[in-house]
Amino acid sequence: MTNADFEKIVDTSDEWIITRTGIKERRIADNSITTSDMSVAACRQAMDMAGCSNDEIELLITGTVTPDYRLPSNACVVQEKMGLPNAAAFDILAACAGFLGGLSIAQSYIETGKYKKILVVGVEKLSSFTNYKDRNTCVLFGDAAGAVVLEASEESSGIISTFVKSDGRYRTLLWSEIGGSLHPHQQGVDPLGRDKIMMNGSDVFKVAVREMANAAARVIKDAGLTSSDIALFIPHQANIRIMEALAKRLHISMDRVFKNIDRYGNTSAASVPLALDEANRQGRIKPGDHIVMVAFGGGLIWGSALVKW
Numbered sequence: 001m002t003n004a005d006f007e008k009i010v011d012t013s014d015e016w017i018i019t020r021t022g023i024k025e026r027r028i029a030d031n032s033i034t035t036s037d038m039s040v041a042a043c044r045q046a047m048d049m050a051g052c053s054n055d056e057i058e059l060l061i062t063g064t065v066t067p068d069y070r071l072p073s074n075a076c077v078v079q080e081k082m083g084l085p086n087a088a089a090f091d092i093l094a095a096c097a098g099f100l101g102g103l104s105i106a107q108s109y110i111e112t113g114k115y116k117k118i119l120v121v122g123v124e125k126l127s128s129f130t131n132y133k134d135r136n137t138c139v140l141f142g143d144a145a146g147a148v149v150l151e152a153s154e155e156s157s158g159i160i161s162t163f164v165k166s167d168g169r170y171r172t173l174l175w176s177e178i179g180g181s182l183h184p185h186q187q188g189v190d191p192l193g194r195d196k197i198m199m200n201g202s203d204v205f206k207v208a209v210r211e212m213a214n215a216a217a218r219v220i221k222d223a224g225l226t227s228s229d230i231a232l233f234i235p236h237q238a239n240i241r242i243m244e245a246l247a248k249r250l251h252i253s254m255d256r257v258f259k260n261i262d263r264y265g266n267t268s269a270a271s272v273p274l275a276l277d278e279a280n281r282q283g284r285i286k287p288g289d290h291i292v293m294v295a296f297g298g299g300l301i302w303g304s305a306l307v308k309w
Contacts, residue, residue, distance in 0.1 A: 001028045003139070010135035017139050022240025026142030026265030028127045034068045035125045036077040038145035042273075043082060043119055050149035054082060057149075058115040060089040061106055063098020063269040065298070066125045067091060074123070087119075095174070096236050096297025097164065098122055098269030099146065103293075103305050104162040106150045113152075121147040122269035129176070131196035140239075141197070142265035146273025157287070157308045161219040166301035170207060173200045174298035208242055208296040213249040215304035216294045223306050227252055229290055230306075234279060236295035237261035237271045246294075258284060268297065285309050 002025045003014040017023055029038065039062060047057075060075045067074035075089035094101040099122030106118040123145035132138045150159070177194040179185050185195065212235065220227060227250050235243050240261055247257050258279045267274060272293050279285050287309055294304040 001026050001142075006135075006139050009132060010138060012135045012139060020239075020241070021140060021265075022259070022261050023139065023265045024262045026263075027144060029125050029143040033125075035064060035066050035074055035123055035145075036068045036081060038125065038143065039074060039078045039121050039123045039147070040081050042123065042145040042147040043078065043121060046119065046147040046149050050151070052117060052149050054084050055086055056117045057084045057087045057119050059106070059109060059118040060084060060087050060121070061102040061118065062089075062091045062121045062123060063094055063102045064091060064121075064123050065093055065095050065098070065268065066129050075121075078121070094269070094297060094301050094303075095299060096238065096266070096268045096271060097295045097299070097301045097303045098297070099272050100162070100293060100295050100303035100305055101164055101301070103148075103150075103159065104164050104303060107159045107162055110150060110152050117149060117151045119147060119149055121145065122271070122273045124268040124270050126197070126266075126268055129197055131193035131198075134193055134196070136201060137197055137199055140266045142267050144264060144267035144270035144274050146270050146277055148273060148276070159305060159307050160290075161222040161306045162304065163215050163218045163222070164301070164303040165211070165215065166299045168299065170203075170300040171298070173204050173207070173300060174198070204300075205239070205242060207300060208238065208302075209245040209249060211300075211302045212236070212242075212246050212294045212296050212304070215302050216246075216250060216292050219292060219304045219306040223290075225290060225306075230256070230292050231286070231289035232256055232258055232279060232284055232291045234258045234272060234275045234291060234293045236297070237264065237275060238266045238296070271295065
């Protein structure tokens with residue numbers, strides 16, 4: 001869905017969208033495609049790359065705010081569709097930080113010896129949750145899925161450090177008011193769009209830049225490194241201005257920041273694994289490189305991970 005498509009449905013322009021967000025187009029899933037369908041496609045690619053069989057997966061963690069159903073979890077639906085007989089499966093609801101939250105949980109499970117091979121998925125069908133009458137939010141979001149296989153290893157490469165933090169005082173800056181137990185869905189559509197994504201963009205921007213910078217600095221420090229040791233930064237693809245402000249705060253040049261927001265928009269929990277996969281396939285990451293992934297989303301919640309490739 002291009003910016004020209006949005007010019008036909010809301011009061012906006014290609015120049016306005018690109019200048020303020022850096023987005024030129026985004027992918028929108030067909031009505032017949034579900035969040036679990038996208039999850040399965042990403043999981044299968046990750047497992048093929050890892051040379052991993054269905055029987056080997058012991059845990060499946062899915063980060064999403066757009067599951068197929070309120071009950072059961074998206075992870076359980078994916079488990080059934082893929083046929084993962086030996087896996088536990090659950091979702092985490094951490095919005096755009098969902099993938100990194102899942103990564104942190106998986107790291108802990110592996111380090112304790114509880115599980116040896118874990119699938120972590122970040123997936124969103126945000127088109128099912130977007131108010132296409134709100135020009136300030138509808139131009140931002142796209143649909144996507146990304147997945148990784150984590151396994152125990154004696155090598156020095158892998159996840160070195162992770163960090164996750166939240167502050168619920170900011171929860172109404174990025175939220176959906178209707179649909180939970182406090183304000184259940186009623187018949188008909190809410191005319192104010194309160195059952196869709198609502199966001200206070202300017203305030204989110206301020207907190208996002210500050211806390212993503214803090215989170216990135218935290219994992220770098222915990223690993224005994226400095227920002228100059230990081231070969232590539234992979235931030236949540238929310239807004240090009242946020243990424244530029246983040247780079248400035250961390251004193252890094254934009255050529256060390258991976259960007260694909262122009263083609264996909266903000267895909268929430270799928271954003272970081274989608275960018276990680278593209279960076280890998282494009283040869284932007286080499287063995288031995290240190291990379292930092294960082295994300296920020298509704299809650300508000302943010303997280304980071306430092307990986308030695």
